[in-house]
Amino acid sequence: MKKLFGILLVAGLVAGSAVAEDDVKTRTAPVGSTCLSGEACAAAPAPAASAGPKSGKDVYGGFCTTCHSAGLMGAPKFGTAADWAPRAAKGKETLYTHALKGFNSMPPKGMCAACTDDEIKGAVDYMLDGSK
Template sequence: MKKITSALVALGLGIALSASVQATSNDEAVAERIKAVGSVCIEGDDSCGGAAAVAAPAAARTGEKVYATKCAACHATGAAGAPKFGTSEWADRGAKGIDSLLASAINGLNAMPPRGLCTDCSDDELKDAIQHMMDSAQ
């Protein structure tokens, strides 16, 4: 008799348990179905990923990479009078100071096209590329 009772209790528990599991997953399913389509995240509120979503387009490329892919076309050879990589020409330009060089790179200077034709370069990427060329000066 005792065995039967505990078997019944176990059975009852089992039913109760599975019923509550069922209820939980139903609630979740309902919550999933009725959840808001979108949510608003105020810029600067990083508790909801707003800052990350707004402030991080693509990781910045290194100056070396921007130079190699964008600026080397002219600056590796000195085409059209471009100050040549790895020469004293960069020491001479460096005397102008990085801010002045960056301004010419952004706006263009004579045969140097605006942004060195790198339309998707950020100002910081341009600056790092210039620094990379200045560091090459012998």
């Protein structure tokens, strides 16, 4: 009886420590990494990248508007055809390049460092379309 108790105690300790270890692993795993094996994982927050590309309007509203709504530092104003016509005359590719790489006081990517090239181009299109 004493021996059986000892075996049970040892088994209990082993099982107990295994559970505790799993528990720690789960709790210390980086967010999202416990759901990589393809199982449904509703509680995990969606990674930012899966939010999809930002629209030109969103990028404009989040970044470009800072300068382009008021015409800060000579920025062509959104909605003002007279400001944008001479820009549009340069051709879209030039405007895309200037928006991406910068142009005089126009900062590269309009200060949206996290924006993709396509998102910046979308914002250029949005301003051009809204300023005819």
